[in-house]
Amino acid sequence: MLSDWWRRLVSGAPQPIAADAWQCAVDRLPWVAALDAPRSARLAHLAAVFLHRKTITPVGDLQLSDEDRIALAALCCLPLLEFGEEGLHGWSQLIVYPDAFRVNRTHVDAAGVMHEWEDELIGEAWDSGPLVLSWADVQADIAEPDAGFCVAVHEMVHKIDALDGVVDGTPPLPRAWQSAWARDFQSAYNGFVARVDAGADVEIDAYAAEAPEEFFAVCSEYHFSAPAVLRQALPTVAAHLERLYGRSPFA
Numbered sequence: 001m002l003s004d005w006w007r008r009l010v011s012g013a014p015q016p017i018a019a020d021a022w023q024c025a026v027d028r029l030p031w032v033a034a035l036d037a038p039r040s041a042r043l044a045h046l047a048a049v050f051l052h053r054k055t056i057t058p059v060g061d062l063q064l065s066d067e068d069r070i071a072l073a074a075l076c077c078l079p080l081l082e083f084g085e086e087g088l089h090g091w092s093q094l095i096v097y098p099d100a101f102r103v104n105r106t107h108v109d110a111a112g113v114m115h116e117w118e119d120e121l122i123g124e125a126w127d128s129g130p131l132v133l134s135w136a137d138v139q140a141d142i143a144e145p146d147a148g149f150c151v152a153v154h155e156m157v158h159k160i161d162a163l164d165g166v167v168d169g170t171p172p173l174p175r176a177w178q179s180a181w182a183r184d185f186q187s188a189y190n191g192f193v194a195r196v197d198a199g200a201d202v203e204i205d206a207y208a209a210e211a212p213e214e215f216f217a218v219c220s221e222y223h224f225s226a227p228a229v230l231r232q233a234l235p236t237v238a239a240h241l242e243r244l245y246g247r248s249p250f251a
């Protein structure tokens, strides 16, 4: 009995990532290389929990080595450095396509007419379903780490946003912070959308104007990869994100 219990306990605990394997991930990922030692160690633990709880499934011809999987887990856990492993709740699979992938969309409009179209995506986060990434686009982010893009962070932010049951650009936070967040993000989002609609030259990827949840996800990419641009363009948003994620590795 005791040995069964013990075995279950042991198999239920994440396997720590070996120091040399972690160093390999650090060397590959500029955002991780820029973390100080305590935060790098915390990320290594989060990545180990990620690998323990999530299945990583490559699609088609794509093959992922152990080092690739550790790097993916580390990237996905970057937004959880302060939030913690509770941010991994509610889903179990990371699907990795070799490149951008096509999905069929349908929508029934108010008049009852069905619209169908195809989208080409580099990442997707299903409600309580898998997180999907394009490996080629993850590599492109790594090759240009300060360009304001990080698709793995973007999709993970949708997962964090969804933790309170609604994907609306507001993650679960202590009540007072959440109301300040909702107020500040709404006002920043409205201002951003107005500028995009007016054809202004915006500093942040205009995709952020699609919806409040995309605004949250896109601004989070800038927090990690181009924090100075975000602080300049949207200082109140930058301050909330710094509180949620901690200091940007590139600050």
Ligand SMILES: [Zn+2]
Pocket (backbone or CB within 6 Å): 154, 158, 213, 214, 217
């Ligand atoms: Zn998105």
